[in-house]
Amino acid sequence: MELERYLIYIVVCLVPTLFFYSTRKKHLPLPPGPKGLPIVGNWFQLPINLPWETYTKWSEEYGEIVHVKDFARNVIILNSWKSAYTLLEKRSSIYSGRPQYVMFHELLGFGRTTPSLPYGDTWRKHRKLYNQQMHKGAISQFGSLQYEAIHELLRNLLDSPLDLAQHVIHMSASIVVGFTYGYKLQAKNDPLLKAISGNSELFIQASRPGAFLVDNLPILKYVPAWFPGANFKRIAAAARERGDHSRDMTFKQVKLQLALGNALPSFVGRSLVELGKDLDDESDEDIDAIKRVAGGIFGAGTPTTAITVLSFILAVAVYPDCMKKAQAEIDLVVGSSRLPELGDRAALPYLGAMLKEVLRWFPVVPTALPHATTADDVYEGYRIPAGSVIIPNSWKILHDPESYADPYTFRPERFIPEENGGTSERDPTIGSFGYGRRICSGKNLAEATVWLTMATLLSAFRWTNPVDRTGKTIDRIRATQPAPGGSAWYCTFSFSNRKTNTHHKNASSRPQDFTVQFIPRSKKLEAIINQSGS
Numbered sequence: 231m232e233l234e235r236y237l238i239y240i241v242v243c244l245v246p247t248l249f250f251y252s253t254r255k256k257h258l259p260l261p262p263g264p265k266g267l268p269i270v271g272n273w274f275q276l277p278i279n280l281p282w283e284t285y286t287k288w289s290e291e292y293g294e295i296v297h298v299k300d301f302a303r304n305v306i307i308l309n310s311w312k313s314a315y316t317l318l319e320k321r322s323s324i325y326s327g328r329p330q331y332v333m334f335h336e337l338l339g340f341g342r343t344t345p346s347l348p349y350g351d352t353w354r355k356h357r358k359l360y361n362q363q364m365h366k367g368a369i370s371q372f373g374s375l376q377y378e379a380i381h382e383l384l385r386n387l388l389d390s391p392l393d394l395a396q397h398v399i400h401m402s403a404s405i406v407v408g409f410t411y412g413y414k415l416q417a418k419n420d421p422l423l424k425a426i427s428g429n430s431e432l433f434i435q436a437s438r439p440g441a442f443l444v445d446n447l448p449i450l451k452y453v454p455a456w457f458p459g460a461n462f463k464r465i466a467a468a469a470r471e472r473g474d475h476s477r478d479m480t481f482k483q484v485k486l487q488l489a490l491g492n493a494l495p496s497f498v499g500r501s502l503v504e505l506g507k508d509l510d511d512e513s514d515e516d517i518d519a520i521k522r523v524a525g526g527i528f529g530a531g532t533p534t535t536a537i538t539v540l541s542f543i544l545a546v547a548v549y550p551d552c553m554k555k556a557q558a559e560i561d562l563v564v565g566s567s568r569l570p571e572l573g574d575r576a577a578l579p580y581l582g583a584m585l586k587e588v589l590r591w592f593p594v595v596p597t598a599l600p601h602a603t604t605a606d607d608v609y610e611g612y613r614i615p616a617g618s619v620i621i622p623n624s625w626k627i628l629h630d631p632e633s634y635a636d637p638y639t640f641r642p643e644r645f646i647p648e649e650n651g652g653t654s655e656r657d658p659t660i661g662s663f664g665y666g667r668r669i670c671s672g673k674n675l676a677e678a679t680v681w682l683t684m685a686t687l688l689s690a691f692r693w694t695n696p697v698d699r700t701g702k703t704i705d706r707i708r709a710t711q712p713a714p715g716g717s718a719w720y721c722t723f724s725f726s727n728r729k730t731n732t733h734h735k736n737a738s739s740r741p742q743d744f745t746v747q748f749i750p751r752s753k754k755l756e757a758i759i760n761q762s763g764s
């Protein structure tokens with residue numbers, strides 16, 4: 231009898247409690263944010279250009295996490311390290327999706343590249359391929375590719391310093407394309423480069439929330455391409471064709487070289503050999519994954535690496551003391567009778583700190599790529615529904631004075647431990663390379679390339695006084711102000727010889743256009759640079 235009463239008591243108390251907790255989430259408020267309109271929500275307020283600036287303004291009014299509506303879609307912006315770290319890193323099991331957009335995923339055909347895949351088995355397969363070919367040991371085997379491209383950069387900078395940006399982009403593309411396909415890029419008008427760079431700009435532009443109306447009104451995808459106003463359909467058809475063509479062309483090239491036995495080491499070649507399957511079965515899922523991972527590397531890796539190098543060149547030009555400190559360290563370890571090598575990295579701590587500072591001071595992907603939630607969640611009393619788009623405001627997080635003293639000053643010492651005279655500020659890797667399970671999968675290659683370029687340039691040259699196209703000096707303040715227009719656009723722009731391009735507003739950042747004069751640090755080094763190509 232006693233037992234029965236206990237059981238009844240437990241059922242009476244427990245069931246409502248469980249019910250309360252299971253429905254509680256649904257009754258909590260969404261995070262605060264600007265008021266929107268019926269149906270479209272905040273669509274008209276979603277920023278197109280330099281979006282992190284608007285997100286930062288919203289955070290001043292509404293707090294560290296802000297909610298807006300992109301039609302029916304909930305968009306949550308994370309403006310603090312605490313919220314980004316707690317949600318995207320610690321709760322990454324439910325924050326690692328990607329929002330799916332009709333234009334981006336379906337019409338443009340980008341839906342099967344690594345950055346845009348939903349969280350699931352195909353994405354895991356892609357990341358496994360990256361891990362196999364891009365762990366630190368595997369990357370080190372591509373050292374000669376990096377030396378060749380970076381030494382060519384030195385010679386190009388001496389020959390035509392005014393084409394600084396083009397030379398840096400060429401260096402970055404040579405490494406990325408060499409790594410992916412074992413392909414040697416021609417100095418000018420390379421046909422493969424033309425084929426694979428065609429969609430870079432659209433990729434970033436279309437991944438931004440609210441970029442195309444069809445994303446929120448999917449019915450528009452049935453509008454025929456000839457219909458007035460259906461320009462997006464024509465853009466999409468051309469992009470899909472370009473994508474299919476470039477993927478097939480590059481893949482077939484490597485397959486042929488493998489068959490002939492003259493393939494240079496590459497991501498595609500190694501992955502295919504390790505797979506050990508019939509390479510002609512292109513319907514095979516594993517082969518398709520290799521093709522698609524490779525197809526995404528150029529767009530993800532070239533502009534990001536190039537712009538990080540350009541930011542470095544600008545940073546040390548306006549902070550000559552940092553340049554001198556790094557050069558003193560290099561002179562001590564490397565000397566002046568050779569150029570730096572990847573093996574010198576551990577012995578150059580100031581340069582390591584400088585790499586971190588470049589990534590923090592001028593983050594090239596200031597709002598990462600949007601993540602998406604795969605389950606309902608609660609944060610600090612706010613409801614975050616499943617399927618929400620999550621945008622980390624990395625620009626703000628990496629310039630937060632609470633984490634980084636005097637955040638717009640370029641100061642590598644912030645990443646030197648206190649016991650060695652630095653200030654031990656928080657490592658910016660999480661943030662500049664993204665978050666949680668979706669963190670940049672090319673990080674090891676990117677860091678090695680940027681580090682080696684920094685070391686080699688500092689060892690070979692000195693440079694100061696950056697000027698813009700009109701000859702006006704760029705000072706420290708202007709150096710931190712991103713140019714309007716994005717990085718992927720920048721590469722397309724440069725590759726296509728400045729053909730007009732109207733879709734130049736997107737969510738990536740690049741410094742102002744600038745040039746500097748590179749002066750060899752000694753006759754001996756000048757001779758080493760000139761000999762490096764022979």
Ligand code: HEM
Nearest residue numbers: 344345530531534535538595599663664665670671672676
């Ligand atoms: C300095 C250079 C680079 C920077 C600053 C950078 C930064 C980023 C950022 C911020 C993300 C978004 C992460 C997120 O959504 O949380 C990302 C994703 C990605 N990056 Fe990079 N990246 C760089 C170079 C590269 C290179 C060289 C490659 C390829 C070799 C690459 C491949 C990718 C891929 C595939 C993704 C998507 C990962 C996924 O969705 O799982 N990146 N990168």
